[in-house]
Amino acid sequence: MTDLIKKAIYGDTDAFLELMDVNSLAMYKVAKGILGNDDDVADAVQNTILTCFEKLNTLKKPRYFKTWMIRILINECNKILSHYKKFNWDEEIPLIGQMDMSIAEFEFKEMLGRIDAPYRIILLLYYVEGFRISEIAEILDLNKNTVKTRLSRGRQQAKKEYLPPASKNDTLPQTISIQTRKG
Template sequence: MEYLVRKALKGDPNAFVELIEGSRQSMYKIARSYFSNEDDIADAIQDTIETAYRSLPNLKRAEYFRTWLIRILINKCIDIIRKNRKESPVEIFPDQGAPCAELKNCEFEELMCSLDEKYRTVLLLYYGEGFKVSEIAQLLDMEENTVKSRLSRGRSKFRAVWSGQNASF
């Protein structure tokens, strides 16, 4: 990956495209943790790609590309949330998405969506994307102990929701 980043830094647009393609699934998962609306997800990812492309010369170290890209995405998601709050004083209900292809994935997404955003994001970054606690702290601009406590509380809340859902079977 670092090789591609160096090529992109030297102006190779194909290398940048390849980096984005390799990060597409991660970006989608993270944006999905903030939004249920596919349009907002697409907007966040598109804004992230544009900003990353324009800001690529500002990247100091190639090995931090992934962390840098995810941080941009998180900021874009927060910007969209703020913009949507200002534009719509009434509560907006999320769009009903297309039915999941696999019931298990759908159930997992429902469980994750039932968690508060602050827990959902930390759990997704840690378990879904494999970031370390220190990296998550840097990405979300918070103390490592806060990340650890959100991981712990998020796991507990997830477990409680999961147990409650399984008790109905």
């Protein structure tokens, strides 16, 4: 992968296109988690690809390409969100109605849609994209402890959203565990 990045940095257009193809699913997932709307996601991804192409020569360490690219994507998503805030539109993530989506995927996406945005992006980057806490801190320009706190609060919010409200007649304890990774 590093060789592909180096080729792209030195102007190999085919290498750049292959690099974008390899990372397109990751970009889509992150943008979808932030924006929710497929049209906005497409705009954010397209703008990210263009920005990456224009500024690829500014990348200092090829091994951090994905982190650099995701940060650009998040900035593009934030631009789109700030544009919508000017119009006072609610930030709702519509339900995704794919026919081939597994029940677990559907439940996960539905639960993510109910999580507050600062926690949603952290959960997405951590669990879906597999970034470490230090990488997430760098991508979002946050302190590592802030990322840890938001990850913890996001897990708590996910737990609250996922579990039904407990009634007094329930005799079995209601528990959910979200696997944690060292980051």
